[in-house]
Amino acid sequence: MSLKSKSSFRSLCNRIIPSCFRRDLVYALGILGTTEVRHGDDDIWMATDFVALRHLLGTLDDLSQWFCATSIRDDKYLIGDPACDRFVFDPPPFETVLPSAPILFSSYLREVRAVSLKLRPQDTLILVLVGHGSNQNGSFLVGDSHKSWEISKETLEFHLAGTKGRIVLISTASYSGGWESPHWTLPAAAGANQEAPSIVISGSEQHRRCFFMNALFAEFADEDNIKSPRPGLVNDNGHRGCQPQRDFGPEKSVIALPRVPQRSTQDIFDWIHQFRDSIGSSLHSATSCVMPLPTPACQHSAIQRPANLSMSEEAELMELATQLLCFMPVSTANEIPMIRRCLTIVHGPRNGRRPLDSSEKSKVLSQLRTRAHYRELSSAIAKNLGWEKAVEQLGGPSGNRMRLCNDYGLQKQAEANGCHVGLLLIHESPIHLWGSAASWLARVWDASGRLVVPPEDWESAVKRSRPELR
Incomplete structure (x- = not known):
């Protein structure tokens, strides 16, 4: 899984997504599973992951669909450490907003089945799952913190049965490393037993994203001739020191330019794993699903009362x-x-x-x-x-x-x-x-x-x- 030689992410992607002049096609089907992504909601950072991954893949619009069940247009899409330089994504409308989580759940699986059946051996379907993973069985969750529907690995395998093309599954969910399968190639944001961390919350609460997106941000910085920014070190008291010299400052940003659809799949994983090795952290590819631990018999949370606190x-x-x-x-x-x-x-x-x-x-x-x-x-x-x-x-x-x-x-x-x-x-x-x-x-x-x-x-x-x- 490690990479011997270094090459730029953008040049790698030129081989991931085939040129429109070739006969082989790359399809993309993305889903934003959480519906709590409006301004002020807990999962708003996942909308940034959703937008950034779509930008990263750069697939042709007529060969890709991106589904969600709530508006994702209430906030900015930024990538970059809160204390450092950042990139802003400002895409035109591309998402299909469905009226409810159950419809999102069924519509996504229906599209997966429909597209997978029309793939030819030279075609590729990239499935993108952005959202929460179940802490009980590793399933991908569609819904909110009160009620959700589960897409299990086995369910997705069932809907891909009989396909002739190549499948790539990209998941930012916690415990996603447990989704390894002979049916697809899997770059996952976390191991089977691990949570997927995001960047620490900033004062503005805008400049966050899944750690998985660090790979994308660092590569954009390199390719735009911008020194990859690094936050200052945190001491034992939790205070951050001065960060190294920046190129355009924490109050400024670079607009991420549209990517040209080109290339094909293997090198993206090599580069991601090289990036993981270079920082010595995260971006896992685990081999087994986490098993649910025994449910404690005791009650953890007392009944809440609405009265004012003393x-x-x-x-x-x-x-x-x-x-x-x-x-x-x-x-x-x-x-x-x-x-x-x-x-x-x-x-x-x-x-x-x-x-x-x-x-x-x-x-x-x-x-x-x-x-x-x-x-x-x-x-x-x-x-x-x-x-x-x-x-x-x-x-x-x-x-x-x-x-x-x-x-x-x-x-x-x-x-x-x-x-x-x-x-x-x-x-x-x-x-x-x-x-x-x-x-x-x-x-x-x-x-x-x-x-x-x-x-x-x-x-x-x-x-x-x-x-x-x-």
Whole structure:
């Protein structure tokens, strides 16, 4: 999967998408699965991914369709680190906006089937999935945080049955690395057990996108003779230092020029993997789907009340929200809703953020309290299992450890060896899963030698840990 020689992304794409003078054709079918992409919504950054990928592929308009179930024209499309230079996409209308998520779900699969059946052996169909991945089974979700429809890997394979052409599947969803299949070639934004991170939320909340898009941005910078910008380093206190010299400044931007449809497929993956290797991070191609962890029997979230918070509760909410921002977790689809709400609590309703009502404040306070409680519970369990040395080595579950990514693969391994970290997972909504405490305990288990935990030892440790928190 690694690349031996370097070549520019644009020249690579000249071989990915065939020239219109050749007889072989490249089709593209894209779907924006989330419907929460209006100004101020949690998933608005996914609309940028949707627009940027369409721009990246540069397929002919009459051979491509891009589907969504809500307007994506409420905000700007920018790519680039919030602290650095950026590119702006200003495409003419290209998207097909459908009236609802169920219609989006069925229409996309119907088009996949129709286009795949007309492919010739020399043709290519590029499928683009932008949105959320299920934390239960890795399926692609179509809908919002309240209700969604699942497109599984098996469903997509079924709709591609009998095709004669080549299929390329590009997915920005979390856990998308588990979609490897003999039916297609897969560049995925995350491993089978991993979330797909976005760029950290900026003050304007506009300059964000999936980390997968870093490859596109860096290449555009190189090809437009602009030094690829880099943000300053972040110290242990979470403060960012001065960034290296810029070319056109953080308040300016470069308009991404339309791309000429040309080329064919393999080199895009080589370049993406080269980019991944050069930065030593992310852009995974995993081999197996994450299995759902056992569902905890306990209830994670208390019933929310709409009453106004007391002064002491307001102060507690401010303290917990400030703590989260000081040790901000990786900006994944799971964490962005909480980060946005904490930004509103601490800094007020600006830059498109609306104020939180009493019910929302109560919910955020309850969720932050529950997170703190589960961090304490994970620490107590580790202590009662005799893993103090590993805790001393790694540090506790609070502070800087709050910034670590959720390692669902390690959680799965811990579960298989009797360390049932699934007890510490919090389902904050049908699509938002908080796993920081579970991941921390899995890391402690790993540092303690990956020993098998007998059931009686686990039950005893959990039982003794709960009274300690009273």
